[in-house]
Amino acid sequence: MRVDFQQFSGFCSCGKKHEFTVKKIIIEAQATRYLKDLIHDFKWPVILCDTNTKKAAEEIMKEYFSLYEVLELPEKNLHANDQCVTIVQEKLTQEADVLIAVGSGTIHDIARYVAYERNIPFVSVPTAASVDGFVSVVAAMTWHGLKKTMPAAAPIYVLADSDIFTKAPYRLTASGISDLMGKYTALLDWKVSHIVTNEYFCSKIYDLELAALHEVESQLDGIKLQNRESTEKLMYALILSGLAMQMIGNSRPASGAEHHVSHLWEMEILNGRLDALHGEKVSIGLIMCLERYQQIRNAIKIGQCKVTAPRAFETELMQKTFGKKGLYQNILEENGQNILDSICPDELQQKLPLIYEELLKLPDAEKMRETLNKAGCVTTMAEIGLPDSLKDLTMQLCPYVRRRLTLLRLSKMLEYPDEILKINSDIPTTCQSKL
Ligand SMILES: [Zn+2]
Ligand SMILES: [Zn+2]
Structure with missing residues (x-):
C-alpha cells in the first residue's frame, strides 16, 4: 500500500496550507526492498537499531546490515532520554549523512532527535505497529527527568515492511492499538478546546483520523490473529495519526x-x-x-x-x-x-x-x-x-x-x-x- 498523502496536502478549508516533509510512505510486504534505491545519493548511511529490533529485521534486511554501518544500542535501559541521545551522538560518525531508524518508538524518537541536531535526514523502518510517532515532527523525550516534546526531524521515507512488523511480539501491536484508540479522547479534547477557546481546528484531519479509528476497530480480530492485511491497516492508521501531527505542526490531534x-x-x-x-x-x-x-x-x-x-x-x-x-x-x-x-x-x-x-x-x-x-x-x-x-x-x-x-x-x-x-x-x- 502506497499512502497517497498528497491528497491531504495543499490549502485546506481550515485556513491552513498542510505540508509534509515525508516524501514517500510504503506499507507492504518487502517494503524495505526499495531502501537502496531511495538512499542511493547518500554516501554514509547509518542504521540505528537495538538488539531486539536488529533481530526482528536482520533477516529481511540482511543486505543492508552488511552494506551500511550499524549503530546497535543495547536493549537494556533503552529510553528516549538525554543519556541514550548522548550515547548515539558520541558513537555516530561525523561522516554519517543519513540515518535509518530500524525499530519501534524509542529508536525512532532517538533517531529523529539526533537527525535534527546533526541536520541530516532519516528514514523510518518501523519494526512494530506499536506507536503513532513514526512520521512525527516532534520527539517525545524524557529530558533530565522531565517528559518533554522536543523539536525533531520527520523521516523523508517510511518503509513499513509487513514481513517485519506483522511478526512483532503481539504485546507491541496491542500497544499500538491502544495508542490509536487513545485518539478518541485526544480528538474530543481538541474539539472541546476549539469550542471553548477557539483554538485552531481542522475538521478534515479530525474526520480522517476518526475514520481510520473506526476502520481499525473493525479489524481488531484480524490484528489479533496477526493477519497481514489487518495489521497493515493498523500501521496505516498509526502513520496517518503521525501525518496529522505533521500537518498541524504539533501533537494536538494525537495527544x-x-x-x-x-x-x-x-x-x-x-x-x-x-x-x-x-x-x-x-x-x-x-x-x-x-x-x-x-x-x-x-x-x-x-x-x-x-x-x-x-x-x-x-x-x-x-x-x-x-x-x-x-x-x-x-x-x-x-x-x-x-x-x-x-x-x-x-x-x-x-x-x-x-x-x-x-x-x-x-x-x-x-x-x-x-x-x-x-x-x-x-x-x-x-x-x-x-x-x-x-x-x-x-x-x-x-x-x-x-x-x-x-x-x-x-x-x-x-x-x-x-x-x-x-x-x-x-x-x-x-x-x-x-x-
Ligand atoms: Zn486543514
Ligand atoms: Zn501516543
Missing part, C-alpha cells in the same frame, strides 16, 4: 488527557519505574478519561454541571508531588500563564450543551474496556503494577504535565454532585431534565 496520564506516570512522581509500554499507559489513561468524561456528560445531561470561577494552580499539591523530584519549577515553566485564567465561566456555562454534543460521540467506557480486553490490550492500573489508590491523584495532577487544554483540565472549573461521579454507564433517560 490529549489520556496521554497526560501516561506522561505523568513516566515522570515517576507518584510511582516508581513501570515496566509498561507507551500504548499500555495510554490505554489505561483512555479508560480513566472516558469514565470521567462520561460522568461530565451525564451531569450536563441532567443539568447538574455548574461552572465555577477559574481554578488557580493547585500549588501546594504540585509542590508536594513534582517538588519531590525537583520538578516543581519545570512544571510551572511548562504551564506558564494558567490556561484556565482566560476562560470566562459564564461563557463556558453557555457552551456546555455544545460540549455535551461532542461527548455523545465518545465510545462508552465499559464497551471500550471490553473491546480493548478482547484485543489483548491492557486496561487496568493493576496490570502495569500501579495501585488503584493512585487513580484520583493521577487525574488531578496529570493535566499539569503539559500546557494543553483538555476537558480534564477544564473539569477543574466544573462542579457536579458526588453521586454523578459514581455513574459509569449511561444514565436512564428518566433522569433527564433541563437540557
